[in-house]
Amino acid sequence: MTSQPLILQVIICSTRPGRKGPAIAAWIAEQACAHARFTVEVVDLADFSLPILGEAKHPRFGQYDHEQTKRWSASVARADAFVFVTPEYDFSMPASLLNALQCLYHEWTYKPVAFASYGGESGALRSVQMTKQVVTTFKMVPLVETVAIHEVARHYDEATGTFTAGDGHAKKATAMLDELHRWAGMLRSMREDGRR
Template sequence: MTKIAIVVGSTRPGRVGDSVAQWVHGIASQRDDAQFDIVDLRDIQLPLLDEVAPPSFGQYANDHTRQWSALVNSYDGFVFVTPEYNHSTSGALKNAIDFLYGEWNNKAAGFVGYGSAGGARAIEHLRGIMAEVQVATVRNQVMLSLFTDFENFTTFTPQAVQADAVGPMLDQVIAWSTALKPLRTAAQETSAVA
C-alpha cells in the first residue's frame, strides 16, 4: 500500500502545526487507498546540517542522518504541513529536507500551509526546493489563514470549507506517488547493482 508521511514542519514552542497535522491525518485516515503517518520534526531532532559529504553522495557519518534517511526512504509521498515565517517555510523543515537527496527522489508531495496569507509563500518556496530533490509537487493545496481558521491565532478552528480542500490534494499525492513507483524501483535496482 502507498505510504504517505504527513510532516509537521514546525518545531517552535507554541506551534500550531501539530494540531493542523492531526486534522489532516484525521481526514486522511478515513481513506483506504493509502497508509498515512504523522512525522513530527520535533521528535526527529535533527541538528543543523552537520554531514561533511554532500547529501547527493548518500554517505552519512551520523546516526541521526541514517535514521532520518531510513524514515524518509520508507515513504512514497509526503504532505508537508508548513508555517509561513518571513515569506518562506521554517528553517527546521528546510534543514530536514537538505539532510538528504536520493531518499526524496521520484516521490510526490502536497502542501498544507498556514499563516497570515494562508502559507502561500512558504508553499511556493517549498515547490522550488522539492523540484531540486526530484519530488513532484501536486497542484492542489490547502491554505489556512491565521485570521479565519484559528481562534486568537493559536487555537485551530478550521472553516468547514477547508476540509473540502484536503481530499483533492490527497487524491493527487496518492496518484503521483503511485505513478512514480516504477522510477523508484528502477533507481533502487540500479543502486543495488552498482
C-alpha cells in the same frame, strides 16, 4: 508494481515551542485516514533534532555520521508521498524544513509532495512557493492541489490546542489526497523500474 500500501507521511515542519503545526497535522492525518488509500504516518521534525547541515559528505552519497541524520534518512526513505504541514516565517519557508530537506537527497527523489500551509492572510503561500523551488532539485513532484489555511488563528483554539477546519478545507484536502495518490502510485512504479 508491489501491492504494499502506499505510505503517506504527514510532516510537521514547525518545531518552535507553542506551535500550531501538530494540531493541523492531526486534522490532515484524520482526512488522510478517512480517504482510506494510504497508510498514514505523522512525522514530527522536532523529534529528530537534526544538526544544521551537520554532515561532511554531500547527502547524495548517503553516508551519514550523525545518528539523527540516519534516523531521518530511514524515515523519509520508507515513504511514498508527503504532505508538508508548514507555516511561513517572515515570508519564508521554516528554516527547520529547509534543513530537513537539505540533509538528504535520494530519499526524496521521484516522490510527490503536497502542502497544508497555514498563516495569516496569505495562508503561507509564499512559504510553499519557496519550498516548491527547493524540492525540484531532488526531482520531487510538488502538487498544485493544496490546503491553504488563511487566518489560522481563527481556526485554532489556544486553550485546547485544537484546529477546527473551515468551510471548504475538507474538500480541498480530498482533492489534494486524490492527486497525491495518483502520483504516489505512478512514481513508485517509476522508482521500482529504475531499480530493475
